[in-house]
Amino acid sequence: MKIHVLLSPLNADEIYFTGKTTVVIDILRATSTIVSALDNGAKEIIPVNTVEFAMKVSGTSFGGQTLLAGERNALKIDGFAMGNSPLEFKPEIINGKSIILYTTNGSKAIVKAKFSENLFIGSFNNLFAIVEHLKNLGEDAVIVCSGMSGMFCMEDSVCAGMMLDEIRKTTPDLELTDSGKACLVLYENVKDDLLAMIKKTEHGRILEEKGFAEDLEHCSKVGISDLVPVYSTGVIKPFVKEEI
């Protein structure tokens, strides 16, 4: 089993993902938010890569049962119902709804990886579920760190490192490229306090300044969800076992 890590979605083009098994990570905050929304009863998430397309999808599809969510510069977009904080997505607001999600990094990375054969949404929150799912599949995979405006970010790479660390515990022949080995080193360096790591990151500091300190705490929690969100033909839904 071979796992490669892209430290930025810009490392590859869309065609790269054709036929691959892919996990997209955006700890702060898109993929943490997707896990939270589905855990709290959202019907599905529709990730989009432009605000304009979010507006268009919202106006024409899904029978009015949609909520526009997302951020620009970490803040809710004018005219959107919700921002990109996982704590906003409460059951009473989102139950049964289709959520159209636009974010600066994560939703774009997911859309970029759309040609993947299998496309999963990963975070610290559902880390063990994703790891188990990858091990059961037994396929080579690529983990995409959404990063920050095309650049490397620490928190996504540390999460990738933790996934690889878990997988190698029961997969002695796990093959890694340089980027995966780097993620393992970065994870080892901070594994005793993931929240402290997140607070020191570029993105974590921006979010804390803008009043989202609670999000950092939530996004650093490992294994609080059993969900494996799967992207297929434009929407993300929880994986259901019978689909195998």
Add this chain to the structure above:
Amino acid sequence: MKIHVLLSPLNADEIYFTGKTTVVIDILRATSTIVSALDNGAKEIIPVNTVEFAMKVSGTSFGGQTLLAGERNALKIDGFAMGNSPLEFKPEIINGKSIILYTTNGSKAIVKAKFSENLFIGSFNNLFAIVEHLKNLGEDAVIVCSGMSGMFCMEDSVCAGMMLDEIRKTTPDLELTDSGKACLVLYENVKDDLLAMIKKTEHGRILEEKGFAEDLEHCSKVGISDLVPVYSTGVIKPFVKEEI
């Protein structure tokens, strides 16, 4: 003083470099080769980003005193005088010559960063010279890891980490982004044996298989050159102090 690191040239576009002070690193092997060539008497290096442009420049300019050098898949290109091994660039072959250099990663990264205000060529071989030069300039800077076909590679990032480690020894207010902090962690992890690190990298293993084991040894040597190669208007020459 703030230093940012691009872990791949794909992390930014050409315009990003406008006005910046930039160091490009391609340990295996373009920037190690450039240092070696200039140390051994080459007049200048002309980095190019396509083989076609290399041919064109070779045919029309520099009064016949040119040598075509470079590689595709690590091997010398048909019709080129030289490959991309730093050990090939011996004084008796290259003295006084203009060397047109095409490589898969490094020469392209240099050309991409051409709008930089200051553009330097860095490697383990001339690491202390580059560090001293950056400290003397005292400007914010960006270090570009050339990587491997757009992906992260370990050896360039470890070299960036060593540069940052040297700079922070005398620059207590050095500001780093997530990528710079990651490079420091990666350097700390392997600093006791850089050659062993290089031998384990994806690129190092490919080069060793193709018969370039001696190149790995050469490229891992720290501070064997005092040169600061500077790119300006298409050509790379050694920095001369009087230019300040």
